[in-house]
Amino acid sequence: MEKMGEKSSRIQDFHKMSFEEKLKIVKEFSNLSDEEVNLLKSMGSLDRKIAETMVENVVGVMPLPFSVAPNFRINGRDYLIPMVIEEASVVAAASNAARFMRDGNGIISIATDSIMIGQIYIYGVKNISFASQIIYENKDEILKLANETDKYLVNIGGGAKDVEVRAIDTRNYGKVLCVHLLVDVKDAMGANTVNTMAEKVAPFIEKLTEGRAILRILSNLADRRIVRTRAIVKKEMLGEEAVELIAMASEIAASDPYRAATHNKGIMNGVIAVALATGQDHRAIEAGAHSYAARTGRYTTLSFWEKDREGNLVGTLEMPLAVGIVGGSIKVHPITKIALKILNISTAKQLAEIMGAVGLAQNFAALRALTTEGIQKGHMRLHAKNIAVMAGASYEEAEKIAEIMVNEKNISFYRAKEILEDIRKKS
Known part of the structure; x- marks a missing residue:
């Protein structure tokens, strides 16, 4: 229950709002200044429309060097x-x-070939060894089903290449059968392709094993x-x-x-x-x-x-x-x-x-x-300019402050503020 005067983050249809409407809500919710809002609006090299095709609820970009x-x-x-x-x-x-x-x-x-692993976890299999054998006997059909989802990948030499079966011991649910679908994704990262294939073959594997597919997704332990x-x-x-x-x-x-x-x-x-x-x-x-x-x-x-x-x-x-x-x-x-x-x-x-x-x-x-020399010497030398900017220095002032701090071997926020005050008194 919301307290009196407390702002709510429960916003109906926020994802359907325009960029400006979303930004207005964020501004009011977070008490952003006009200057801060303008910084968010400045999308730099990434066009806003492109950003909005990549992820939902875009209100700006976060530039990095x-x-x-x-x-x-x-x-x-x-x-x-x-x-x-x-x-x-x-x-x-x-x-x-x-x-x-x-x-x-x-x-x-x-680098090796681009083999990714799709995983189908089957629960409720009565005879793990027998079910594993049945899966191997039907490997060709499993691969055929998987490859129907991406004919282009198959045409360029990729696609589902092999099947492996493992038994997993769980703490509360006994043995769970895990089927690995090995997929050559060629020049892609492969997540969407592998996930689609795993979902495609899961019903067939359920039928073969008389179990239930609980999970159908790639593994990020890409050890192939x-x-x-x-x-x-x-x-x-x-x-x-x-x-x-x-x-x-x-x-x-x-x-x-x-x-x-x-x-x-x-x-x-x-x-x-x-x-x-x-x-x-x-x-x-x-x-x-x-x-x-x-x-x-x-x-x-x-x-x-x-x-x-x-x-x-x-x-x-x-x-x-x-x-x-x-x-x-x-x-x-x-x-x-x-x-x-x-x-x-x-x-x-x-x-x-x-x-x-x-x-x-x-x-x-x-x-x-x-x-x-120790990790800090070189790191802090380059970090000195960042510290100077944190202390309120302009870029030109930061260059001078960093040089002084490095020569003194005293790189700190408080020393940067002292030098900045001294520079501005003399100017």
Whole structure:
């Protein structure tokens, strides 16, 4: 029950209202100023009509910096890497790390075929083993039904390729039968395709097993869609002590889930920045990555660093990456289209290989900073301008304030305010 004077968020047919009507309600509900409303109205590079085709109830856009990381050489080819991220130092760190890894063909990154998993969970099956056998015997019919939903995908060599059956022990409902539909989605992320196929075959599987389909949806643990990446950093560039320290830090992370979580977050800084720039489902990527890191029953690292026989630092990364260059918002968002043009790629496999390479480079940069100067030095140097702006400085003032704070090695909000006051007194 609403209290006297309390505003209600229960708004009938809000989704049917015009953009201006929605914005007016948000303004009144949240006491926004005219200036704040005008900021929401300023859609920048994303046309409002496009935004409204992407999601419901649009009242603005949330811009993030779009950067480019140079120096990357991946599988013998040079790239400029588009990255969208708000965290200071990530783009600079990735660019610098790529410079260390340019020898020969640079970072080597290989992605598997684009196999996604659709899951159909069947409850109430009396004889799990017998039902599993029946499903396998009818595999061809299941695949035929699934592929009827997307003839174009089948014509270009994709589509449902195989069926697997698993039995799941649940706490309160006993054994549940899980049917995996393995689908090659080619250059798409694949969620809509796989979900449609799972829903199509579910009634037939119900008939075969005499059970009830409870769930029909893809899995974001895309462990059939893997990217494997490796790189070498020469000891002459890095120093023997740094090689040893990074290798040790990698082993610690692999052995301790508390450290592994932060180690993997460093990888995802690079991966997700490229994912945002190219219009990927970054939430699915995150879910798949962390699930894969825990696939043995204990959470560990997605990458590993060690010394080779010559004393160089060698790094490897293995993770699932469900990405696409067609479908969804990829061909709708104008900036996403520009990002893909900058990369100049023609397949989703290439995009996955690039993202794996950026993830490994970002991971190296973080480990190098951690084991040498400390993570905060470089990060806070780049963050100094943000702090100055938070203190009320204009862009020009922020540049001066950041330089002073870096030289003083005293980067803080309160110091920024002191310097800003001093600058304005003298002007």
